[in-house]
Amino acid sequence: MSVRTEQTSGIRSLIANGEETGNNEKYRRMYDRIAPFYNLSNKAYFRLKFGGEAAYRMQFLSELEIPDGGRVLEVSCGTGDNFPYLPRNIDLHGLDLSLGMLKVCRRHLRKWKRSASLYHASAECLPFEDEMFDTVFHVGGINFFNDGAKAVQEMIRVAKSDTKIVIVDETEKLASGTYEKIPFVGSRFKDRGSEVRIPVHLVPEGMENIEAKEICGGLMYVLSFRVPKNEGGAGTETKTVYK
Ligand SMILES: C[S@@+](CC[C@H](N)C(=O)[O-])C[C@H]1O[C@@H](n2cnc3c(N)ncnc32)[C@H](O)[C@@H]1O
Numbered sequence: 169m170s171v172r173t174e175q176t177s178g179i180r181s182l183i184a185n186g187e188e189t190g191n192n193e194k195y196r197r198m199y200d201r202i203a204p205f206y207n208l209s210n211k212a213y214f215r216l217k218f219g220g221e222a223a224y225r226m227q228f229l230s231e232l233e234i235p236d237g238g239r240v241l242e243v244s245c246g247t248g249d250n251f252p253y254l255p256r257n258i259d260l261h262g263l264d265l266s267l268g269m270l271k272v273c274r275r276h277l278r279k280w281k282r283s284a285s286l287y288h289a290s291a292e293c294l295p296f297e298d299e300m301f302d303t304v305f306h307v308g309g310i311n312f313f314n315d316g317a318k319a320v321q322e323m324i325r326v327a328k329s330d331t332k333i334v335i336v337d338e339t340e341k342l343a344s345g346t347y348e349k350i351p352f353v354g355s356r357f358k359d360r361g362s363e364v365r366i367p368v369h370l371v372p373e374g375m376e377n378i379e380a381k382e383i384c385g386g387l388m389y390v391l392s393f394r395v396p397k398n399e400g401g402a403g404t405e406t407k408t409v410y411k
Pocket of ligand 1: 248264289291306307309
């Protein structure tokens with residue numbers, strides 16, 4: 169693994185060779201480019217479609233189980249727009265493949281007077297020890313990851329036993345009905361190959377309480393499941409660590 173660290177930015181970077189290929193590279197480039205406009209355009213869309221950003225985000229954030237003072241990880245946190253809706257008394261960690269999105273996130277954190285540890289890394293290779301987090305969730309990228317199954321395994325590995333893992337992304341309705349039609353980025357979604365389906369097939373055997381449902385008028389889905397008690401997650405190896 170080749171490791172690049174960015175010391176100056178307050179964002180820890182750990183990218184392995186091979187992670188910036190295929191879809192990961194394609195979408196990382198796209199998010200780097202749209203990072204400065206991501207929030208403004210989203211906010212307008214959420215207001216129009218759902219009556220506001222809070223109304224949109226609470227449809228899935230209400231699924232999270234966050235213990236008092238718990239250690240929380242958002243995989244693919246982007247510009248951190250879920251953070252304001254999380255309790256303040258938590259140990260918050262956000263990871264994303266786009267440094268552009270993370271830099272905007274860092275600015276947001278200052279504006280919101282919140283703190284979070286930020287990591288520039290891939291969802292498929294999380295730079296954390298096994299069983300570190302009380303809450304693990306992901307919003308908005310897994311449909312097009314290079315390796316969604318690996319990302320799910322990684323979320324399980326870093327979650328403590330009995331943790332509910334929550335995964336959210338767009339449905340085919342939103343991908344083909346809206347994303348494909350957005351100027352400049354639409355083409356990236358048009359050549360995505362197969363139709364989006366809720367990735368229940370990525371949840372490995374042994375996970376409990378697997379639930380999948382559409383939310384936001386069928387435009388998004390929530391997939392959730394629980395890591396079994398006392399089995400220490402499903403991972404097999406311990407990775408390079410930020411504690
Ligand atoms: C639609 S945005 C969602 C951002 C944020 N979660 C939200 O709810 O606003 C998707 C994010 O997934 C990130 N992403 C894409 N592929 C990734 C990967 N393989 N590993 C980690 N993050 C990835 C993108 O850089 C982008 O920030």
